[in-house]
Amino acid sequence: xxxxxxxxxxxxxxxxxxxxxxxxxxxxxxxxxxxxxxxxxxxxxxxxxxxxxxxxxxxxxxxxxxxxxxxxxxxxxxxxxxxxxxxxxxxxxxxxxxxxxxxxxxxxxxxxxxxxxxxxxxxxxxxxxxxxxxxxxxxxxxxxxxxxxxxxxxxxxxxxxxxxxxxxxxxxxxxxxxxxxxxxxxxxxxxxxxxxxxxxxxxxxxxxxxxxxxxxxxxxxxxxxxxxxxxxxxxxxxxxxxxxxxxxxxxxxxxxxxxxxxxxxxxxxxxxxxxxxxxxxxxxxxxxxxxxxxxxxxxxxxxxxxxxxxxxxxxxxxxxxxxxxxxxxxxxxxxxxxxx
Amino acid sequence: xxxxxxxxxxxxxxxxxxxxxxxxxxxxxxxxxxxxxxxxxxxxxxxxxxxxxxxxxxxxxxxxxxxxxxxxxxxxxxxxxxxxxxxxxxxxxxxxxxxxxxxxxxxxxxxxxxxxxxxxxxxxxxxxxxxxxxxxxxxxxxxxxxxxxxxxxxxxxxxxxxxxxxxxxxxxxxxxxxxxxxxxxxxxxxxxxxxxxxxxxxxxxxxxxxxxxxxxxxxxxxxxxxxxxxxxxxxxxxxxxxxxxxxxxxxxxxxxxxxxxxxxxxxxxxxxxxxxxxxxxxxxxxxxxxxxxxxxxxxxxxxxxxxxxxxxxxxxxxxxxxxxxxxxxxxxxxxxxxxxxxxxxxxxxxxxxxxxxxxxxxxxxxxxxxx
Numbered sequence: 039x040x041x042x043x044x045x046x047x048x049x050x051x052x053x054x055x056x057x058x059x060x061x062x063x064x065x066x067x068x069x070x071x072x073x074x075x076x077x078x079x080x081x082x083x084x085x086x087x088x089x090x091x092x093x094x095x096x097x098x099x100x101x102x103x104x105x106x107x108x109x110x111x112x113x114x115x116x117x118x119x120x121x122x123x124x125x126x127x128x129x130x131x132x133x134x135x136x137x138x139x140x141x142x143x144x145x146x147x148x149x150x151x152x153x154x155x156x157x158x159x160x161x162x163x164x165x166x167x168x169x170x171x172x173x174x175x176x177x178x179x180x181x182x183x184x185x186x187x188x189x190x191x192x193x194x195x196x197x198x199x200x201x202x203x204x205x206x207x208x209x210x211x212x213x214x215x216x217x218x219x220x221x222x223x224x225x226x227x228x229x230x231x232x233x234x235x236x237x238x239x240x241x242x243x244x245x246x247x248x249x250x251x252x253x254x255x256x257x258x259x260x261x262x263x264x265x266x267x268x269x270x271x272x273x274x275x276x277x278x279x280x281x282x283x284x285x286x287x288x289x290x291x292x293x294x295x296x297x298x299x300x301x302x303x304x305x306x307x308x309x310x311x312x313x314x315x316x317x318x319x320x321x322x323x324x325x326x327x328x329x330x331x332x333x334x335x336x337x338x339x340x341x342x343x344x345x346x347x348x349x350x351x352x353x354x355x356x357x358x359x360x361x362x363x364x365x366x367x368x369x370x371x372x373x374x375x376x377x378x
Numbered sequence: 379x380x381x382x383x384x385x386x387x388x389x390x391x392x393x394x395x396x397x398x399x400x401x402x403x404x405x406x407x408x409x410x411x412x413x414x415x416x417x418x419x420x421x422x423x424x425x426x427x428x429x430x431x432x433x434x435x436x437x438x439x440x441x442x443x444x445x446x447x448x449x450x451x452x453x454x455x456x457x458x459x460x461x462x463x464x465x466x467x468x469x470x471x472x473x474x475x476x477x478x479x480x481x482x483x484x485x486x487x488x489x490x491x492x493x494x495x496x497x498x499x500x501x502x503x504x505x506x507x508x509x510x511x512x513x514x515x516x517x518x519x520x521x522x523x524x525x526x527x528x529x530x531x532x533x534x535x536x537x538x539x540x541x542x543x544x545x546x547x548x549x550x551x552x553x554x555x556x557x558x559x560x561x562x563x564x565x566x567x568x569x570x571x572x573x574x575x576x577x578x579x580x581x582x583x584x585x586x587x588x589x590x591x592x593x594x595x596x597x598x599x600x601x602x603x604x605x606x607x608x609x610x611x612x613x614x615x616x617x618x619x620x621x622x623x624x625x626x627x628x629x630x631x632x633x634x635x636x637x638x639x640x641x642x643x644x645x646x647x648x649x650x651x652x653x654x655x656x657x658x659x660x661x662x663x664x665x666x667x668x669x670x671x672x673x674x675x676x677x678x679x680x681x682x683x684x685x686x687x688x689x690x691x692x693x694x695x696x697x698x699x700x701x702x703x704x705x706x707x708x709x710x711x712x713x714x715x716x717x718x719x720x721x722x723x724x725x726x727x728x729x730x731x732x733x734x735x736x737x738x739x740x741x742x743x744x745x746x747x748x749x
Contacts, residue, residue, distance in 0.1 A: 069660070070667040088700065089670055093663045096697055147617070223617040230619015230662060232696055297618060347648060347664035349620060 046321060049314050053328040057106065060335040064102040065094060067339065069346035096233065102335065104231040104239055108292045109302060109334025110327035111243040113310070114250055115288035116303025117326045121257050121319065122281050123181060126367055127191055129303035130170070130289035134197030136300075138173025139166035139293035140224060141201040147223065148208055163242065166290035173197050174286050225351030226297035228338050235295055242291045247327055250284050253277070254320035261317065299334075300353045301360025306330045308367055333359070413578070416594075417568035420559040423578055426450055431578050435559055442578055457554045461581055465527045469516040470535035470558050472720045474501055476573040479589045479721040482580035484509065487527055490516040497714040517541040521551060529553050531579070536561055561656075566629045566636065566723040567594060573721060593724040600731045603638055608734045610634050610674035611642045611703075613665065614682040615694040620659040622681070625650045628657070633723070637730035642672045666697050674733055675703040676745065677711045685711055688748045708733070709748045716744045 066077060072090050080090035116129040130136045146165040180193045205224075231239075256277050259267040268274055292299055310329040311317050337355040344350060413423035413431075424432045427450040431442040439456040441449045449458050463482075468474055469490035477483055478500050486504075492512050493505045504510040513520040516537055524532070532548050532555045545555050556579075560572040570593060577586025612630050613623045623643060624630045627650065631641035645651055647668055648658060669675070675698075677685060685691050688709050692698045703709055710733060716726065722744065729745055732738035740747040 069664040089667060092697055092700060093666055097663045097666065225618065227618040227620070230615065230695075342661060347660040348658060349661050351618075 042315060045315055049325060050328070053325060053332060056332045057328055057335070060332055060339065061102050061106060064105070064335055064339050064342075065098050067343055068093070068098055069342065100233045100236040101228050101231050101338070104236045104295065105228045105334045105338040106331035107236065107239050107243050108228070108296055108299070109306075109337075110247070110331040111239075111288040112292050112299060112302040113306035113326045113330025113333070114247050114323065115285045115292075117307040117319075117323060118250055118257075118281050118285040118288075119303070120307055121261060122278065122285070123190065124261070125190065126308055127304060127364060128194075129301070130285070130292075131298065131300045131302075132191060132198075132304055132364075133173070133177050133194035134201060135170045135173045135177070135194075135286065135289055136293055136298045137198040137201035137205075138169040138171075139290050140169065140298050141205050142166060142169030142172075143293060144205045144208060144224070162294035163238075163291055166294040167286060169201075170286040170290040170293070173201065174282055178282065223297045226299045226353040227341070227349065227351055228296050228334075229349060231295060239291055239295050243288060246284050246287050246291075247323075249280075250288075251320075251323050253280060253284075254318075254323060257281070257319040261319075296352060298353060300357050301364065302330055302333055302356050304367075305356075305360035305363035306333050308363055413574060415571055415574065417565045418560075418563060418571035418574075419565075419568060420562050421572070421575055423575065426453070432456060433575065433578065435557065438557060440554070440556060444581070457556075459531055459554050459556070459579065461579075463530045463580055465529050467513070467519070467524055467527075467529050467532045467553075469519070469538070470533050470560075471495075471718055472535070472560060472569075473533055473558050473572070473576070474498060475718060475720045475722075476560075476570075477576045477580070479573050480576040480580055480586040481582050482576060485580055486510055488513045488519075488523060488529065490514065490519060497718055517544060519544065519548070521547060524548065524553060525551055531556060533558055560720070564627060564629060564632060566633045566727065569629060569720055570594075570723040589721065593721060596724045596728055597636075600638065600728060601636055603731075605635075605638050605640065606734055607640065608638075608673040609640045609642045609671075610676060610730075610734070611665075611669040611672045612676045612678060613669070614678040614680075615691075616659060616682065619662065621662055621665040621695075622657050622659050622678070623648075623665065625656060625658055627652045629723075633727050634730055637727045637734055639674065639730065639734040642669050662695065662697070670697075670700055671702050673703060673706070673708060675701060675709045676733075677709065677748070678716075679712050679714065680717055684714070685748065691748065707747070710745045711748050713744050713746065719744070 066072070066074060070093050072080070072093060076087060076090050077094060080087040080094065084091040112130065119128040119130065119133065120126055122128070142165040143162060146161065176197055177190070177194055181190055184190055184193070256267065256270075256272040259270040259272050260277065264274060267277070289303065306329045307326050310322060310325045314322055314325055316322060334352070334356070337352060337359065340355045341350040341352055411425045413425075415422070421433060421435045424434075426432050428447045429444045430447065430449055432453060433440040433442060439453065440459050441453055441456040442459045443449045443461060445461050449456070463485055465487040466485050467488040468477065468486050471491045474483075474486070474489070475498055477486060478498065483500055483504060487510060489501070489510055489512055493502065496502050496505070501510065505512070511523070513523040516534065517540075530553075532553050534545065534555055534557050536557060536559055538545050538555075538557055545557070548555050558572065558575075560569045563569045563572075571590060573586045573590050574583065577583035611623065612634070613621050616622050624641075625648065626641055626643050626645050634641050648660065650658070677691060679685065688698070688704055691709070698704050715722070726744050729738065729742045732742070733745070738747070
């Protein structure tokens with residue numbers, strides 16, 4: 039018990055330290071050549087070096103904040119889904135939820151570009167949420183009928199394919215310029231996120247994460263089985279609906295602002311649970327958020343600096359780090375089954 | 379002393395020899411039996427036996443054979459293009475204006491660009507009247523339509539290199555495929571000079587050369603005028619927030635330089651080389667760092683769509699408010715015809731010149747000022 043507590047405290051300290059360090063590095067490093075001394079003097083006297091000041095405050099700061107907030111949101115979304123399905127591989131990307139969000143955002147983008155109207159951030163979140171809920175509805179319907187996790191995952195992948203094919207259908211009848219825009223967006227990026235968007239993301243993500251944290255107790259009971267949760271007084275239907283709603287809001291928010299970001303929702307909760315040695319929501323949920331934030335800050339730093347001044351898509355980097363974790367989990371489960 | 383004089387004399391003779399050799403080489407570069415090309419580097423045309431013309435584009439060789447003649451046997455590797463050309467399929471949108479300029483638009487029957495994507499009125503009219511039909515994207519053309527229309531030639535852009543199977547399939551149907559590489563020309567006038575190739579293909583060389591000469595004359599003193607030192611950026615913001623700019627060696631920056639201005643980015647800024655053409659996406663902060671002080675900003679509406687005002691642009695990129703060009707009201711947006719109206723390269727340079735000299739109207743043919 040004592041060891042567990044020490045592990046927990048140490049884990050949180052490390053995560054917080056990493057968050058601070060990576061946030062600082064993200065603000066200091068970039069394609070523009072701004073040394074630490076220049077950064078310091080620009081922040082102290084903005085008028086003396088307005089270029090550096092604006093790059094730091096209007097480009098790097100909102101982007102760093104968005105990467106941390108949205109990364110945390112994705113990890114929490116994945117954690118909620120894993121609890122819901124009692125499946126460590128469940129995540130918004132793998133279950134096709136991100137693809138659903140991508141489809142509706144794509145439809146909205148093509149429509150807005152062809153009709154010549156602009157879509158607000160809230161409009162994008164709304165469209166992404168509708169798409170996410172549609173995919174989630176289908177996954178829920180399937181999950182009620184199948185018991186095997188692998189079937190559910192395959193169904194999720196299939197939903198992803200269906201959404202992608204409908205997106206392709208839309209693309210088929212779109213102008214070339216729409217296709218280019220859609221292609222750019224679908225690669226995922228934290229680039230171009232302005233202060234207002236970072237604040238909107240925070241206004242959506244933080245209340246959703248707090249609500250998820252408040253569900254820790256019933257979530258804990260649910261982890262021990264549905265009948266145990268019912269006996270503990272959990273109103274299962276309302277609880278499940280809330281869990282799905284929160285998870286969809288979080289993943290929809292990420293898709294709306296950064297496009298589809300892969301593997302964070304699966305890999306981060308798993309790594310966090312392994313490091314902390316517990317799956318108790320009350321202990322692990324904030325850690326998942328911090329872990330997601332740290333993971334996305336690191337990946338975003340790589341996307342911005344590896345081939346500067348060009349930039350990689352965020353999913354390219356998250357997949358490189360995240361996909362091996364999923365493979366490891368699948369192998370680990372197989373080995374576990376073989377030992378039984 | 380004598381040794382020095384002798385050495386100097388030897389050096390002078392050597393230098394004179396080299397320069398004479400250089401002149402001789404440049405003279406033999408355009409043999410008498412070849413088409414005279416002033417700017418284009420991506421194709422050559424050599425007049426051979428039987429009134430035929432051997433066109434070389436990159437690695438590809440084409441033998442343009444006049445009506446009633448046969449191709450000389452010495453060039454068996456060349457693809458035979460038999461005149462008169464009728465029912466041509468054009469999948470290279472930038473070539474359409476050149477074909478039109480050469481007076482051969484009526485020979486084109488099929489295109490891979492949809493009606494709504496054309497900004498050339500002559501092409502739209504031809505599509506309205508049913509003379510030109512859309513037969514699918516370049517990567518998935520309607521092969522049956524190509525056969526049914528008895529297509530005489532398929533003109534493809536370099537995009538076909540990404541779908542080699544399409545080229546193979548068209549060739550398998552017995553239709554010669556010409557891959558036009560005008561987009562590889564660094565010199566904007568080189569792109570325009572491809573009109574001469576279409577003149578040869580369609581048998582209207584005179585009209586093509588006449589139009590080319592008229593257009594280049596338009597530039598008059600612009601090319602020899604002293605640079606006024608004004609700097610300009612050419613960009614758009616993509617849907618994921620990146621800034622898409624032209625690589626410094628591309629033809630658009632070259633047009634700016636020809637018009638007397640300076641492109642804001644150098645190859646070292648973007649990590650590119652002299653051979654890098656077209657566009658690249660850079661991070662918003664790189665763009666801000668280099669372009670905030672540019673005298674002129676030109677927004678490329680081709681992909682991202684046109685904008686009406688600077689405030690509309692600032693919604694996509696709020697930092698623009700700090701840019702010198704925005705403060706001075708020197709922000710321009712391109713019209714849709716900028717990339718399709720290939721014969722307008724000289725007019726475009728002239729418009730850029732007006733922008734750099736501060737004599738431009740708010741609304742021009744290829745660009746308009748953002749309020």
